[in-house]
Amino acid sequence: MDIIQDKIDHLNSVLTVKINPDDYLARVEKAIKEQAKKVKMPGFRPGMVPSSHIKRVYGKEILVDEINKLLSDTLNNYIAENKLQVLGQPLPKAGSIKEFNWDFKDEFEFIYEMGLAPEFTVDFSSKDQVKHYVIKADGEVLASRISNLRKGYGKRSNPEVSADDDVLLVELKQLATDGSLFEGGISNTASLRLDKIKDAEIKKRLIGLSKDSVVSLDIRQAFADDMDYLAKLLAISEADAGDLTSAFQVTIKNINRLEESDLDQEFFDKVFGKDVVKTKEAFEEKVTQEIESMMVQNAEQRLQYDLYQLGLEKFNVDLPDAFLKRWLKATNEKITDQELEEGYAAFVKQLKWTLIENQIIKENHIEIKYEEIFQAAKSRLEAQFKMYAPGALPADQLDQYATTFLRDKDNLNRTLEEVKASHVFDYLKNVVTLGKVEITSTEFSKLT
16 A cells, blocks of 8 residues: 655645555455354345355445545554644545446555644743733622612512513504504514613603503614514514514503612621621622622633734734635535635634644643543533522532533533633743733723
């Protein structure tokens, strides 16, 4: 068997594999004998079908299968032995596929194109500076959080007249173009949140109304094309919501209001426990600490994003774009040329970052142990279970769930990538210079 690699350039190679009968006949004969032991055929006892008969009936099929296996093994071994960093997978060269007789005498030749990863070194250093934000809760965010807490422990009422932020129980009926009820049109009774209405004029018309009031409005304009909310409100699909052009009659059936709880000791105790805070000032301080604690994770995510951007800027290497687009097309048959072009830039960014990650791990001899992957899977599953049940799962049961979870190849690979990313970001945070910058929560939310 001959394998020849022709380098087109530093990113592209052509690999030619030549296979002659001496390379495959023994494998094929062995496969035929194994098939003879398993197959059941009329006129023969189980396991007693002559190999010659199997070869005559199934020989070509077995030959094709064994050549494909041999070819796959040969390619994989060659890539591993020569330590080639292949991007995607080798693809048959366009126009190189030949017709064969498949008569056990063929000399096969297969030609593959390969895209290769560029060679580069990772040189992050203390000269690289990245902002590490410390997010402080400002007055706007603090007021919003306190308002939500007060509503969460507040009282529900049914006032006579609607006001801003009320929730209206309404009957919605589709209107015809002349303003009459559309016979057989969309009709539904649902809760309509006034705070969801984007159009100021329409919202104003729904304030100050009493029970049984009737108004007509352009409901799509009201929600500024929020198709998700509109679809739920009318109990229709998002596609149907997107096609709506007609107005709706809105009849108010009830007015629901959530009145904020008073800032008193009873409220403080409900939120933080008995006598933990006793004054408004202490309560605000406690809420501020809570907000800023939650925002540590936001700051960490931003730091990771900025390190990711730094990596892409520093290592702006070339890739075998033509090959990669062909590979993406070959492995995603339903993708259109337009979808490929629109999504290619994002694909390239992620691929470059993967190359950077792998290089950091290689150069710094970072070892990733299965125990880390197992613990990461446990943490993910534990967080998911807490969303549905407040109690902690027994340790042995959580271990069993994690073991089952990681038996799935996709789950294992995804968790491995998460652990790799964690190691790489920890490495970078210890190498580059992190400049701490205090920023308000409102300012932070405006960062691009």
